[in-house]
Amino acid sequence: MADVAKLAGVSRTTVSFILNNVPDTNIPDATRQRVLQIARELNYMPNVQALNLATGKTMMIALVVRQTSEQMSGDAFAGEFIRGVTGVIEAENYHLVIHAAEPDARESTYGKLVRTHKVDGLLISSPLVNDQEVRLLYREETPIVLHGATDTQDIPSVDVDNRQGAYMAVRYLIDLGHRRIGHISNAPFSYASSSDRLDGYCQALAEAGIPYDESLVLAGEFTASSGYEPMRALLDLPNPPTAVFVGSDMVALGAMEAIRSRGARIPEDISLVGFDDILYARYTMPPLTTVRIPAYELGRSAGDLMLKIIRGESLPGTRILLPTELVVRRSTIKCPA
Amino acid sequence: MADVAKLAGVSRTTVSFILNNVPDTNIPDATRQRVLQIARELNYMPNVQALNLATGKTMMIALVVRQTSEQMSGDAFAGEFIRGVTGVIEAENYHLVIHAAEPDARESTYGKLVRTHKVDGLLISSPLVNDQEVRLLYREETPIVLHGATDTQDIPSVDVDNRQGAYMAVRYLIDLGHRRIGHISNAPFSYASSSDRLDGYCQALAEAGIPYDESLVLAGEFTASSGYEPMRALLDLPNPPTAVFVGSDMVALGAMEAIRSRGARIPEDISLVGFDDILYARYTMPPLTTVRIPAYELGRSAGDLMLKIIRGESLPGTRILLPTELVVRRSTIKCPA
DNA sequence: TGATGTTAGTAACTCGCGTTAGTAACCCGC
DNA sequence: GCGGGTTACTAACGCGAGTTACTAACATCA
Known part of the structure; x- marks a missing residue:
């Protein structure tokens, strides 16, 4: 200059x-x-460094993700989400920093990112339900957007409408005539996504006047293999379900294997609905009926909300819930009389 | 202070x-x-901004990725690669900035990242084969690591050994007794990965004394659907192959559908080998024999090489080629006499 | 006693920019 | 020809560190 x-x-x-x-x-x-x-x-x-020092802004936003890849991989979610975020923020000259949070670390590593003025805001993916650090940072007026939920309601967040998605899926099965409908969750019920989907399941049953049967509800744990045993357990019931709503396509993959291992057919003997609409869902045998999550749009919403917060335009307590979409393929069929 | x-x-x-x-x-x-x-x-x-200004370093490395998600999604490659990179560089206090390059933009947007001192180095994923900007930046002594290859040999790069992977796959089919082996590529042959895999295919054939038959070689284009037509074309040949090496698991998915649509069986009628070992490969019917790409290690290597270059420890022309691994599942069988 | 170190610091400059407060030169009207 | 307003700038400070060059106070030795 x-x-x-x-x-x-x-x-x-x-x-x-x-x-x-x-x-x-x-x-x-x-x-x-x-x-x-x-x-x-x-x-x-x-020189942006000098510029940053003078203005006090870094034009960087961090995306804090879990180190464990189990929740991330398995579908293109992370990639699509990231594309959504960068698409929005790069248009306003912001950049995305990926920060892998170590889940077992005692002290958070991401608080440092903002306290050392490395980034202007924090996009936190699937935070622990009661993360003290997040709350603290929020009180310090750090721009934060959560993907998922915590128990502190006023932190701005973005999520997919899990309850509505699950409701739609189960409602669809009920409309096909199924009355005995099992559920295998995507994750332990301590996870918000998991318990919300269970809520949707229950709500659909209740509306149809179908009593809740807890022997039909089992927990998966992210991976395909975690769907195998629960499905076999359901099939071994004296009165097995005619349809199962699985809270994750990956878990559904394991469930399909279990069904095949018992010599049962999909969908003739058992209808199956998944969740997520991973890329592979359309290539399973048969192609899987599932609930699509708008990953790209979720990323855009998160980025957009972050920009609004930084500009001071956002109200506290903002929570954006994106609707899901039921994708009907061939793993579901009318309940045989 | x-x-x-x-x-x-x-x-x-x-x-x-x-x-x-x-x-x-x-x-x-x-x-x-x-x-x-x-x-x-x-x-x-x-305050890292002040520190950066004083020291002249930003402690940031950019990962430049293509906007088009076709090459990225479909498997967990991007996520694993990113985990590998961050794992290495965060240990040395560097951070990763994700930058979505727009493939159609006339002037590169990533040159700016380093010229404005936003990042210290560039990790470029699958650059165009003769990207002028990359060469220019390299001559300006910008730390650059490529994932993939260009025609300029001395730019440090990291890649999987595509030729060796393809060779192993085809060699395996030959060892099973197959003599008539088709090939559907992962991408048009203008892509380096694609032509390298073709080389491996040819090399294996040549070693076994099997003449190259160009009617057996067709091009896929990233997606599953792009594997459908080529496979049908191979099946429609007067003398169809007994085995096919597909350069991508995603493309192989479409090929499997084509085989099923013709009423043929895998592997009894036709053996199939894929490439990538995407997450779904073990859940196809039958589970797909494929070539595993070490995405996480590739990320680690790239990050490691970048750090060495920044420290001035690396020699020009460094190219790291990571070996692949053949994962035998159930889509391949001995050639029926 | 005076020269020479050594110890324990500090003043002041730099990095490259944003920003505030101020000024010199000119013009206009009365 | 003098006060006031406008035009076209600039000097100087601050952002929060790293870093160089220097000094004042004390100790040691011949």
């Missing part, structure tokens, strides 16, 4: 004014053009 | 010396302990 100033025969201040389009500085057009021209010739690019 | 200095009754310089463990500064232990104690009490954390 000093170079530009020298060549243009003006002070650095003037150059700064011109390049930043500062209003109320009466600079004649001739000078302005000359400075801009020289800046272009020198291919001047501001 | 000034606060710490004031409370300790010393100058800011002294505090800086102590906190940074600067050698050859004879500071008595009493003073040292007092300053450290006060810093701890005040929970002092350095």
Whole structure:
């Protein structure tokens, strides 16, 4: 910048004014053009570090993700979510920093990110239900957006409407005539996503006047293999279900294997609905009916909310719930009379 | 830092010396302990922006990825790769910035990242084969690591050994007695990964004295659906292959559907080998024999190489080729006599 | 006693920018 | 020809660190 100033025969201040389009500085057009021209010739690019130091902003937002890949991988969710976030924030010149939080670390590593002024805001994916650090940072007025939920209601968050998704899935099975409907969750019920989906399941049953049978409800744990045993248990029941709503496509993969291992057919003997609509769902045998999560849109919403918070436009307590979509394929069929 | 200095009754310089463990500064232990104690009490954390400005380093590395998700999604590759990179660089206090490059943009957006001192180095995933910007940045001594290859040999890069992987897969089919082996590529042959895999295919055939038959070689294009038509074309041949090596598991998914649509059986009528070992490969029917890509290790290697370059330890022209592994499942069988 | 170290620091500069307060030169009207 | 307003700038400070060059006070030795 000093170079530009020298060549243009003006002070650095003037150059700064011109390049930043500062209003109320009466600079004649001739000078302005000359400075801009020289800046272009020198291919001047501001040093963002100095800029950050002067303005106090970093133009960086961190995405804090869990180290364990089990929740992440298995589908393209993370990738799509990230694309959604970057799509929104890069348009406003922000950048995304990926930070792998170690789940077992005693002290949070991400608080440091904002306290050392490395990033302006924190996007936290699936925080622990009562993360003290998150609450503390929020009270310190750190811009935070959660993907998922905590027990502190007023922290802004973004999530998919798990209850509605599950409700739709089970409601669909009921409409097909099924009355005995099992459920294998995506994760232990201590996870919010898991218990919300269970709520949706219960709500659909209740509306149809079907009593809740706890022997039909079992927990999966993220992976395909975790769906195998629960499904076999359901099949071994004296009065097995004619349909099962599985809270995750990955878990459903294991469930399908269990059904096959018993020599039962999908959907003739048992209808199956998954959740997530992973890429592979359309290639299972038969293709899996499932609930689609809008990962890309979720990322966009999260990024958008973050920008609003940083600009001070957002109200506390904002929670954005994105609707899911039922994707009917061939793993579901009318309940045989 | 000034606060710490004031409370300790010393100058800011002294505090800086102590906190940074600067050698050859004879500071008595009493003073040292007092300053450290006060810093701890005040929970002092350095402002990294100021630090960056002073040192000229940003401690940030950008991962430049393509906007199109076709190459990324479909498997957990991106996620695993990112985990590998962050695992290595965060240990040295570096952070990862994700930058979505727009493939159609005329001028590169990532050159700016380093020219404005936003990041210290560039990790570029699957660059275009003759990206001028990359070459220019490299000549400007920007630390760059490529994932994939370009035509400029001396830019450090990391990749999986595509040729060796393909060779192993085809060699395995030959060892099973197959002589008529088809190939459907993962992508158009203008992609380096694709032509390298074709090379491996050819090499295995040549070694076994099997003549190359170009009617057996067709191109896929990333997606599952792109594998459907080529496979049908192979099946429709007057003398169809007894085995097919597909350069991508996703593409193989479409191929499997094509085989089923013709009423043929896998592996009895046709053996199939994929590439990538995506998560679903073990859940196809039958489970797919494939070539595993070590995505996490690839990320670690890339991060490691980047750190070495930044430290000035790396030699130009470094290219790290990671070996693949053949994962035998049930989609391959001995060639029926 | 005076020269020479050594100890324990500190003042002041730098990094590259934003920003505030101020000024010199010119113009206008009376 | 003098006060007041406008035009076209600039000097200087601050952001929060790292870093260099210097000093004042004391100790040691010939």
